[in-house]
Amino acid sequence: MMFGATAIPYCGPAPLPADLWDQWNLDPLILAPLTVAAVWLCVTRLLTVRARLTGALAVTILAIAFVSPLCALSSALxxxxxxxxxxxxxVAAPLIAFALPRASHVRFGAVMIATVLQAVVLWFWHAPALYEAALSNDLVYALMEVTLLGxxxxxxxMIRSAPAPTAALGLVLTMVQMGMLGALLVFAGSAVYGPHLMTTAAWGLTPLEDQQLAGLIMWAPAAGIYLLTALIQVARWIGPDPESGRQPA
Structure with missing residues (x-):
């Protein structure tokens, strides 16, 4: 289905600033799994206390992304x-990963495959036609969100379980490709995302300014997360691994 007047994104139509705080997403298909996950984390004894707290924080982040008015705002901007x-x-993905048991025998090739897969999925869904399809069809939208998170x-x-040098390399490569995508959005000569061409004016932005702001967010703070984590991995490489208790070779 092509995006147009009859296509309503999953998060609802683009809200006006005055109406934003009322735009909570109460879809049972979102609330039910988040509630089940939260209850399970409260009662399970299969995870450590730290893992349960980390998982609970991940559930909170997912609720912010999908239930709070941020979901509706993402239809506008x-x-x-x-x-x-x-x-x-x-944020949610590393929290989930750190709530899970640490994997063993993670090889260099597995980390590189996971790094490339994440990059391919990210760039795939930022292709304008595919992004438009996701905001025009709820099933495509669900596929986008599930594949990005997964x-x-x-x-x-892989990063958590890999040797520190391999983990640092995967993080740096991810930082570079995310920065490249952000720069591409910043320096594009025109707005390319059709669903937002008519929805940004109420928020004081042109479509191109909105796109450039998105690129800056991806280019600087997001890429910075991967850089900071890579530096932590380098420190882990130089010093003892606090999780395993092993001394550096």
Whole structure:
């Protein structure tokens, strides 16, 4: 279905600033799994206390992304959609990965595959036609969100479990490709995302300014998360690994 007047994004029509705070997403298909996950984390004894707290924080981040008015704002502004996606790939995904048991025997090739897969998924859904399709069809939207989160969880699981030099390389490569995508959006000569061409004016932005703001968010703070984590991995390489208790070779 092509995007147009009859196509309503999953998060609802683009809100006006005065109406934003009323735009909570109470879809049972979102509330039910988040509630089940929260209750399970409260009662389970299969995870450590730290893992349960980390998982609970991940559930909170997912609620912010999908239930709070940020979801509706992402129908209006591509910059808000970028924040929404970065909450998934840079915050919720590593929290989920660190709530899971640490994997063993993670090889260099597995980390590189996960790194490339995450990059492919990210760039795939930022192709204008595919992004438009996701905002025009709820099933395509669900596929976009699930694949972005799933590929990122896999990436962070590999990063957490890999030797520090390999983890740092995967993080640096991710920083570079995310920065490249952000720069591409910043320096594009025109706005390319059709769903937001008519929705940014109420928020005091032109479509191109909205796109450039999204690119800056992706280019600087998001890429910075990967750089900071890479530096932590370098420190882990130089010093003892606090999780395993092993001394550096």
């Amino acid at each position: 591509f910059a808000a959609r970028t924040v929404h996606h970065l909450l998934l790939v840079c 590929a990122s969880v896999l990436f962070w699981v």
